[in-house]
Amino acid sequence: MKYIDPHIHMVSRTTDDYMRMALAGCVCITEPAFWNAFDRGSVHGFRDYFVQLTQYEPRRAGKYGIEYYSWICINPKEADDPAFAREVISIIPEFLESERVVGIGEIGLNKNTKNELVILEEQIALASEYDQLILVHTPHLEDKLKGTRLIMDAISANSGIDPDRVLIDHAEEHTVSEILDRGYWAGLTIYPNTKCTPQRAVDIIEMYGPDRIWINSAADWGDSDPLSVPKVRFEMRQRGYTDELIEKITHRNPVEFLSQSERFHYRYE
Amino acid sequence: MIKEKIHNTLTSKEVIDRYFPENRAKLIDLAAFFDRMDRTSDSHAAGSDYRLTAFFEALNILSDGEANRAGRILEIFSDKTAELPQSADGVKGATGAAKNGE
Ligand SMILES: [Zn+2]
16 A cells, blocks of 8 residues: 655655665655754755755655655754844745745744744745745644644734645644644654654544544654654554555545645645 | 544454553553652652653543543643743753743
């Protein structure tokens, strides 16, 4: 069975991972721009990264039969210096022209600061101006609940954004209900120690239903697992879920959300 | 709001058969964590640590018989303050529990 991992940072992963993902049934991924474990010193560093996400990485994925799309933005961790963040934002529009870019992301908050929030608002405005989908990163651990609410308030304050075109990622049991109730899509990220386990992700689906939810690995340079999505599929199978439901959560739902971008050409079969 | 749209098709016995061993191990790990704390040179100080305070509050939820235990425990660990710092300069990374009201 085919699956999509709609949030994974392949620039931090090896070709062995691509191979294992392909063997497990991965046919398509989307990679959001993020903090690469160190702060870049200049706008040139971001430009090189965006070129990697739009030109180099799609070819690397293609060698394993995996269709590749990316999201462009300045991530919240590096957005705490507004003057610098604005310089980076000024080069984003040229990358929105790329045939591989499906939206602005992952934007959001890290430590829930005023500086981060103002840059978040400016990137929401950019998404509105260029009619882009939005992928949201919500903060870690104790900062998640407050940050998720601040982010949703900032998005709803921009009348140009339809919540149906926004996915709020790294949701957990204390945030998922509010995200769905406010009309957004919710992402469940499977991590070994933080965020969700495969079991908890399936529990959340049992509690809130299978609509407007996607599952991802968000695998990167830290403790994470590029085979998270197939592990959730395995957990659903263990619980006696139908193939149709497993297929919906891990394949059809991401296609439904991403197809709102005119750049997303993956064909669901 | 919890919609309970899907129920898994397993019986309670099947859920226990499948998940008891891993959760038994987690419970013993937790007990050993508290025992380890007791053996520290300043074990009396542990109780005033904001993370452990939240931890003990969360433990009560496990046995209260109410729904959405995971969500309510996550809320206990969450920052409930309203103020926003101007910048992240000097702000510590997330530790897993908030210093609410401290
Ligand atoms: Zn990410």
